Amino acid sequence: MPKSLSFRSGLGSVLFWSVISAAFIGPGTVTTCSMAGSQYGFSLLWALTFSTLGTILLQEAAARITIASGRSLGEIISETYGLRSKALPLFLFGAVALGCAAYQAGNILGAVAGLTLLTQLPAWVLTIVVGVVSTALLWAGSTGGIAKFLGMVVGLMGIAFAYVAAQAVTDTSALMTSLVVPTLPDGSLVLVIGLIGTTIVPYNLFLGSGIGEGQQLSEMRWGIGLAVAIGGLISGAILLAGTLVTGSFSFENVAQTLSSRMGSWAGSFFAFGLFAAGFTSALTAPLAAAVTAKSLLGWPDTSTAYRAVWLVVMGVGMLFGLLGVKPVPVIVLAQAANGLLLPVVAVFLLLAVNNRKLLPAQYCNNLWQNIAMGLVVAISAFLGLRNLWLVFA
Template structure:
């Protein structure tokens, strides 16, 4: 019974990344490239597990969430303030990008089910989310909508089995990295939609209620792996779509394999995923800002304070404005996931530093050799992919010719190493200083 309760407690993490972004990005990857980008989901599932475990362990061992730990590590001076502003800025920008995708995805699902005009549905979703956030009545709604999203995920899982995909192709795509032409945005999108930067703060915040590291690792491990499998199932279903990806085409693929009613389940599931995430993203932005900036006078950052409300309101309004502009939901959602994939390395680097600080987590709580080896690989690859896609975006924006994909990865690896080596030096210095104090 205790294990079931633990699973339900940590299922919030998998529920938080199975949203419109996951459905859109994973299904688009399957439609355009079949199983070639499955490896990005394999990597991002492992990365999600590694980073979420470290973030939760930090809170359980130290009693401080990730935001508080970053504030302690980098407090004081202009550089400390600058780091806090950069971190909270990255999270708020990321949440605002997600919010645009959440509103657009929720509206697309509601439109599939009702046929109502998009502007009216956008205002309805935005106003409803705003009222729930203002009055703090989000938990019950989130649980109900989470149940609908879980049913949609189950529908994708069943459909993935029914279409009888090629297992050798799945294993090859899942284990062997490949970079098809023009796939960079989708690769970052797949990573950004699975390893959600604000989820790292969310997982750290809720871990305070966890009783032990063993309990946390069990619940978190199952939840993240389940979420990763659902994401892979969505990609598999996407391979069955002929032509360009669209929500209507994905709905039709589900209906053909599951029968009548599957299209409505998808429509309501997409709406539920979008609407529940439209509540979560602004809330996560406000909680992150609170953890980084709340000092002795915590009343200034209480949920009913103007500072706290201004953060979530700004994120929510961003989503509503995007919904009202009439932008196409699919490319906007993919772009939002890719932006967060690029922001992820920043958060991963700060987590890597604080989880290795003995003054925060003590010697038993910090990373061991194996954990550091895995986390180093995860953070470095995240930085590498982020740099590669920034270079590609720069080339497209300024019109200069880009080298081959392999040359691009080599250049990105060199840039990532230049960025990452100082981080390793900080970690080494902190660990050595901690060992000297303990001895």
């Protein structure tokens, strides 16, 4: 008989799966959502609705194959397509690790930017503090413990952004329409791609599948659904807060604008939210790279190689943070790699959840799940090719 879902187990599952929300809500999300709100008001909220639903769909499928087969998505790809050559697993791991290392720099810089707005301490001091605390948590904590800790921080971040966003809503009917009716104002396509791409993150599929073993199916579905939905609401709150901002975009300008319009508390809440977004992502990016290495290359989480992966990712982020330089060339390269990675991983996932030799029939996709996933895969492929075109253009 299937295990019933209690309030306590359901809440624990939401906290556990909040690691996914923590991973996709980083400084890049704060920047993209704030710019979308500042430039287009509520008009692009529908892109967050789509990307949130797409993330739930893909993350549920990635975790389901692990629960059903006892193997992660990376292990399945490696076993199925890496028998004669390790080229594909190595390429996928390299693309994920490169993306994680590049974005880790932005995560630490974002966390430091938020702390700087709050404390006015030197950036190099704050960079060391963020890096050391993150390293200590990853070194000492289990995956489950880290995930639940991140869930609590994401909750605080959500409260901060939601409180600011509540002051920005003056037309409820326009807000509700924008959530479900797609529109493309002139010049908004790049931001739409950014809003979707910053939520449906390819390395999260490896992360979610890698930590899903041992979960109950009902708890996993409840946890992923609610945790990612909360993440989508936080992204929407950031966009709504951005509607209050005018002029050129910078974190300082956002904080100053909110403070002048609503009081100093609003600027402080934004600064804390920015710090929380950077700090949670500074934990999840190295963790995602290490979990991907474990699943694709078979490195156990007790091995030196596993720890070396997340230490290198953390070190790259701290280095760029101490130098005060945004790693633009590396990020451009990472965007190109992830542009290829997202549709590739999504296609492998779609094949895996329809493989009756791999999964019991009750765990395979039904017709409607295949239609929905096919739509997400098609749009993911478009986004990947569009990102590549933008990089090379």
